[in-house]
Amino acid sequence: MESLTDKLSTLPLPVVVSILALLTAVRVSWKGERSAVFRVLTEVIETIQIAVALVFLIIRPFVVLTFHIPTGSMQPTLSINDRIIVNRMIYRTSPIQYGDVVVFRAPVAADKQEKEFIKRVIGIAGDHIAIEPGSMTLDDTVLNHTDIRNILLKKNIIESSNAPLLFTNDGIWTGKRKIDIQELTELIPTKHRPIITPGHVRRNGTVLTELYIREDPDYIDVDHIIPPGHVYVLGDNRNDSHDSHRWGSVPISRVIGRADAVIYPLSRAKFIQ
Helix, strand or coil, X not given: CCCHHHHHHCCCHHHHHHHHHHHHHHHHHHCCCCCHHHHHHHHHHHHHHHHHHHHHHHHHHHHEEEEECCCCCCCCCCCCXXXXXXXXXXXXXXXXXXXCEEEEECCCCCCCCCXXXXXXXXXXXXXXXXXXXXXXXXXXXXXXXXXXXXXXXXCCCCCCCCCCCEEECCEEEECCEEEEHHHHHHHCCCCCCCEEECCEEEECCEECCCCCCCCCCCCCEEEEECCCCEEEEECCCHHHCCXXXXXXXXXXXXXXXXXXXXXXCHHHCEECC
């Protein structure tokens, strides 16, 4: 169920204006009252009016807004139900940078209702983006993430088919645990040493080092060229994110702002990197 804070943070402008008009009408009707109680109430209403006007007519539209994380597409950077602060001013004075986590109105191709999405900027106008999936070769057999998960699940190495897998040249990470090449050969008998090929993103021919991702990609997007005025965005949870590799780049005009910090829950409060 949507919380009261979420409802308040998304109040439409006509509702805000109506609230201010109602408060003004009440304050004016009490203005002639000489009672000390009415004078105090009038001052309280005036204070509320100023606060509402500042928050909803100045701060929220132009400076910052709060955003609720609805899905796990940005794990491990952001978790479901995190509340974050979005800086609406930053791109008025400086351009979007590689690695920025941005909130934007989804293109129709991504969401017919054009809801607000949050993803990380991987490419800007003119960049060539190529995504190549990770795999492990055992003898003459090429195994993908799903294949490896099924093997590890049967061996009771992981507890769920949704467990994260991150391929590296010298092993496979399952969350915080690393299974190195030696352990893999013991788990999966093979004639030859396993060859692990990490999934990766290439930007203009250079493989990106991305320490923030949950998994390396298990999909292909070959040589996507970013058009002028657009950015290419991906979720940090690469294999569970509805992002540019599915529906293309995002017009910069749809970017609302940069996600700067997690403010709730307090145990997760941090600046977003």
